[in-house]
Amino acid sequence: MRRFLWILTTLALVAASPISQAAPKLVHNVQGYHILPEQGLGSFTVLVFEKGKVLATGNDELLAEYPDAQRIDGxxxxxxxxxxxxHGHILELGENLLKVDVRGSASALQAARQVADFAADNPQQQWISGHGWNQVLWPDKNYPTAGHLDKMIKDKPVYLTRVDVHAAWVNSKALELAGIDKNTPDPQGGQILRDENGNPTGVLIDNAMQLVSTLLPEQTEQSLELALDTASQHLLSLGITSVHDAGISQQQAEFYRQQVKAGELSLRIYAMLAASDPQLKQMLEQGPFASQDDMLVIRSVKGFGDGALGSRGAALLEPYSDQPHHHGLMVTAEEKLPALFEQVLGHGFQFNFHAIGDKANRLALDNFEKAYQKVGGKDLRHRIEHAQVVTLEDIPRFKQLNIIASMQPVHATSDMNMAEDRIGAERLKGAYAWQRFLAQGTVLAAGSDFPVELANPFHGLHAAVTRQNHKGEPLDGWIPSQRMTLQQALRAFTLDAAYAAHQEQVLGNLAAGKWADFILVDQDIFDIPPQKIWQTRVLQTWVAGEQQH
Structure with missing residues (x-):
């Protein structure tokens, strides 16, 4: 009897505890902005939320309506x-933040020195891995060679991905371990760059990268946890509360499920299963997955079309302007696409297909159209990831086929120094053509493609609005007719990005009933010169009403 009374007393105390009776929280004295579906840009000075979800946005009248709310002065x-x-790659970002970064190198030799310094500081690492080289920014614009690395580091294998992650630069030790020599054939969808004698130079394009990458140390649960934690803290510090993770393996999908079950996710993940994973069939048969707190959703597949423009791997209908007779590469063989599209759509999954060149975009559109006729699925909000170079006649097909354009504004400002060299002025009319898509009513979801680009979303907003680099070049913006308004750009990074993940009912703005995911920043992006948007600093980041940064 005493134990029964003790239990009742304990339950009564718990029911009356501050946790269960917690008052709403109220952020006031802010200049708030969000996009409303019909009205466009909405503004407010007060945000009220409770139990992780928004109760109201409005003006100071809300202070009187919620007198007991815990007040936070903005x-x-x-x-x-x-x-x-x-469009980002969370675990790859985390791994890259733990590797040598040669993004700022001024030459192949300088990059090689950075690698050697990193190797000296990390003697425990069997392989030296890194990321970020871009020969287009070097004085001679030539691809690096194994010889550059061999001068600095011979005893350990080196594997460095190009800034677009569609090429790898390796040293002779890595070539030796992989058994790559002049007699090694190019794999389908890949290319081993060679010298005049047919010997490998040390650069591997697209599928040829796998000849070496498969030798890298395997991921473990511990390494995945470290990568996820490192990436999450970095992204939250930049104001990113949700990421569409573009292509995860079966192992990574299971890891994410375990993390959300344990309550370990601090940012939202909309994960795309990698179409190239050998377990794709089994993963599709498992069906979609969504956690109740919307921290993890798996209901889409990432397909791999072609390579990237910078490494001339993007698949083009006509040859490259600066390399006649070369049309780029299809990473997934063209004849395999119909069955893949039908498989994904037939299981009710959204299909998000990587296509950069105009040939890859056309193949994607053609295969979506054919798959609709065979298995349906037009209402699943399929996406073309990048949609970077599209013929003018193919752009309207995005609207006709209900395809979302998942595009990365920073790609335009990164590529503007070489894009016309690669494809010429005429094809540029359908390249990075944001306004052409928006004008016809196509939904545009914005991202960065980190770690290909830096993850900072304010760099993306700046690029979208100005089409300039951080020095304000070119003066009027590159192909300025395709600039977005700031309202369009913010929508692409919020409400339309949520729509592209079937999440516009719970994310994307701060309407009542949605998750209280918000950020406080140090300047009013709607009241400063657009050229300064990239300098915006994030002061606080909140996810589901809890401060995470």
Missing amino acids: QGKTLLPGLTDA
Whole structure:
């Protein structure tokens, strides 16, 4: 009897505890902005939320309506919905943050020195891995060679991915371990760059990268946890509260499920299963997955079309302007596409297909159209990831086929120094053509493609609005007719990114009933010169009403 009374007393105390009776929270003294579906840009000065979800946005009248709310003074700062990166690679970002970064190198030799310094500081690593080289930014614009690395590091294998992750630069030790020599054939969808004698130079394009990458140390649960934690903290510090993770393996999918079950995810993940994974059939048969707190959703597949423009791997209908007779590469063989599209759509999954060149985009559109006729699925909000170079006659097909354009504004400002060299002025009319898509009513979801590009979403907003680099070049913006308005750009990083993940009912703005994912930043992006948007700093990041940064 005493134990029964003790239990009742304990339950009564718990019921009356501050946790269960917690008052709503109220952020006031802010300049808030979000996109409303019909009205466009909405503004507010007060945000009220409770149990992780928004109760109301409005003006100071809400202070009287919620007198018991816990008040947080926003100190006049700007409040925005948490930003979504609609195309990134979370675990790769985390791994890259733990590897040598040669993104800022001024030459192949300087990059090789950075690798050697990193190797000296990390003697425990069997392989030296890194990322970020871009020969287009070097004085001679030539591809690096194994010889550059061999001068600095001979005893350990080196594997460095290009900035677009569609090429790898390796040293002779790595070539030796992989058994790559002049007699090694190019794999389908890949190319081993060779010298005049047919010997490998040390650069591997697209599928040829796998000849070496398969030798890298395997991921473990511990390494995945470290990568996820490192990437999550970095992304949250930049104001990103949700990421569409573009292509995860079966192992990574299971890891994410375990993390969300344990309550370990600190940012939202909309994960795309990698179409290239050998377990794709089994993963599709498992069906979609969504956690109740919307921290993890798996209901889409990432397909791999072609390579990238910078490494001349993007598949083009006509040859490259600066390399006649070369049309780029299809990473997935063209004859395999119909069955793949039918398989994904037939299981009710959204299909998000990587296509950069105009040939890859046309093949994607053609195969979506054929798959609709055979298995249906037009209402699944399929996407073309990048949609970078599209013929003018193919752009309207995005609208006709209900395809979302998942595009990365920073790609335009990164590529503007070489894009015309690669494809010429005429094909540029359908390249990075944001306004052409928006004008016809196509939904545009924005991202960065990190770690190909830096993850900072304010760099993306800046690029979308100005089409300039951070020095303000070119003066009027590159192909300025395709600039977005700031309202369009913010929508692409919030509400339309949520729509592209079937999440516009719970994310994308701060309407009542949605998750209280928001950020406080140090400047009003709607009240400063657009050229300064990239300098915006994130002061606080909140996910489901809890401060994560």
